[in-house]
Amino acid sequence: EVVLTQSPATLSLSLGERATLSCRASQSVRTFLAWYQQKPGQAPRLLIYDTYNRATGIPARFSGSGSGTDFTLTISSLEPEDFTVYYCQQRTYWPLTFGGGTRVEIK
Amino acid sequence: QVQLQQWGAGLLKPSETLSLTCVVNGGSFSGYSWTWIRQPPGKGLEWIGEVNDSEDANYNAALRGRASISVDTSKSQASLMLSSVTAADTAVYYCTRRDRYGSGPDAFDVWGQGTMVTVSS
Numbered sequence: 403e404v405v406l407t408q409s410p411a412t413l414s415l416s417l418g419e420r421a422t423l424s425c426r427a428s429q430s431v432r433t434f435l436a437w438y439q440q441k442p443g444q445a446p447r448l449l450i451y452d453t454y455n456r457a458t459g460i461p462a463r464f465s466g467s468g469s470g471t472d473f474t475l476t477i478s479s480l481e482p483e484d485f486t487v488y489y490c491q492q493r494t495y496w497p498l499t500f501g502g503g504t505r506v507e508i509k
Numbered sequence: 510q511v512q513l514q515q516w517g518a519g520l521l522k523p524s525e526t527l528s529l530t531c532v533v534n535g536g537s538f539s540g541y542s543w544t545w546i547r548q549p550p551g552k553g554l555e556w557i558g559e560v561n562d563s564e565d566a567n568y569n570a571a572l573r574g575r576a577s578i579s580v581d582t583s584k585s586q587a588s589l590m591l592s593s594v595t596a597a598d599t600a601v602y603y604c605t606r607r608d609r610y611g612s613g614p615d616a617f618d619v620w621g622q623g624t625m626v627t628v629s630s
Contacts, residue, residue, distance in 0.1 A: 434615075436616040438617070445603055445605075445623055446603075447620075448614065448616050448617055451615065452616070457618060489553065491617075493607075497567075498544075500553055501553070
């Protein structure tokens with residue numbers, strides 16, 4: 403199975419700062435990678451699909467990039483509601499897999 | 510706006526069968542792959558499996574054949590059964606969908622509210 407490794411596990415930043423989250427795949431997943439945001443007690447929310455496409459209603463401060471094995475989710479300027487957990491997910495190979503998550507916390 | 514509502518037993522004993530159902534409200538059922546994902550307390554997300562409305566299914570081999578997902582298109586429902594549960598199956602279970610064959614995102618764009626399932630003797 404494709405292992406997705408997210409780094410760092412925790413990212414400590416201040417309001418208004420830029421967040422850069424990494425997701426590395428154990429083999430190429432081409433561009434078939436998505437990002438989700440999950441707040442406590444809630445279901446995950448789709449942010450980005452197929453590397454760089456923002457889902458409906460997602461603010462422009464969220465952007466995705468990468469291809470093959472290395473992907474990045476960037477939040478250009480952190481808002482209070484952005485401090486939570488983020489997961490990447492690949493759909494190239496069965497079983498579909500998720501990364502272990504990155505927590506963005508207030509510094 | 511499409512919503513997924515899910516339900517099922519929240520407390521099971523070891524060796525019992527988990528059974529959850531998800532219904533689609535306010536949107537189309539056909540044309541999507543219906544997926545179940547789980548999240549143990551304090552941990553990450555695990556894909557269980559999915560089925561499309563032609564009942565072609567794929568499952569996570571890590572579940573060793575215990576999972577079965579079915580659909581009832583007449584009721585806009587998708588169901589999960591997981592047999593021979595143990596404490597390791599304790600998790601929040603989510604139903605979700607992805608658009609594998611149409612023009613929508615091929616990603617999990619709509620989610621149910623989640624059902625906490627606890628396995629304990």
